[in-house]
Amino acid sequence: MxxxxxxxxxxxxxxxxxxxxxxxxxxxxxxxxxxxxxxxxxxxxxxxxxxxxxxxxxxxxxxxxxxxxxxxxxxxxxxxxxxxxxxxxxxxxxTSSPRFCLPLTSSKQKSLSFYIYKCTSCELEYQRRRRMDIKKYRCGRCAGSIKELPISQ
CATH class of the missing domain: 3.30.2010.10 (Metalloproteases ("zincins"), catalytic domain)
Known part of the structure; x- marks a missing residue:
């Protein structure tokens, strides 16, 4: 139209x-x-x-x-x-007019991907939505270094 x-x-x-x-x-x-x-x-x-x-x-x-x-x-x-x-x-x-419009996009939430990090000392896993600089941060439990794990889907 x-x-x-x-x-x-x-x-x-x-x-x-x-x-x-x-x-x-x-x-x-x-x-x-x-x-x-x-x-x-x-x-x-x-x-x-x-x-x-x-x-x-x-x-x-x-x-x-x-x-x-x-x-x-x-x-x-x-x-x-x-x-x-x-x-x-x-x-x-x-006038039988609608008060609101029907949703124009799908309300289904997108599948969120997470970054997974693991402490090299105590092996504690961290799940994050945002990527983090592993050189800048240490483990919160034991202060060990952190490595990024590959994302599995």
Whole structure:
């Protein structure tokens, strides 16, 4: 979907759901990482993360658009447009708009690799997420020298 198709979709959604026109610019912004979209106060434009459509489909995209249009119309009218405002929450309910966007990235934690070090004297093992300079540090138990063990996967 291109920016002009997004513009048309937002204008159509604004007319059908809110009964008011959307008179400003709508565009995709692929630099958005943690949010589905945002309403720009300065120029009244709406930016949408293209991952919303790619990951979750058209239904979620329309939900994000309705959410951003709530900000837009309330701000234009001079009413409470922020997430914590009663006007905003009321309009979200009236238009069946989502309060939050579904996550755009997988929430699975990456498998963390550890560096394993071993004391040459007492053979105490150390597990570290960050690499350490073995010339700089000694064993905390016996003050022996430390060697790095190969990472096994």
């Amino acid at each position: 291109m920016n002009n198709e997004l513009q048309t979709l937002i204008e159509k959604t604004s007319d059908e759901v809110f009964g008011k026109p959307f008179l400003h610019i709508a565009r995709y912004n692929s630099r958005l990482r943690t949010t589905g979209g945002r309403y720009m106060l300065a120029d009244h434009s709406i930016e949408i993360n293209p991952l919303v459509l790619k990951v979750h489909g058209m239904k979620e995209l329309v939900g994000v658009i309705k959410h951003e249009l709530c900000h837009y119309h309330l701000h234009i009218e001079g009413r409470g447009y922020k997430h914590r405002d009663a006007d905003f929450r009321k309009l979200l309910k009236e």
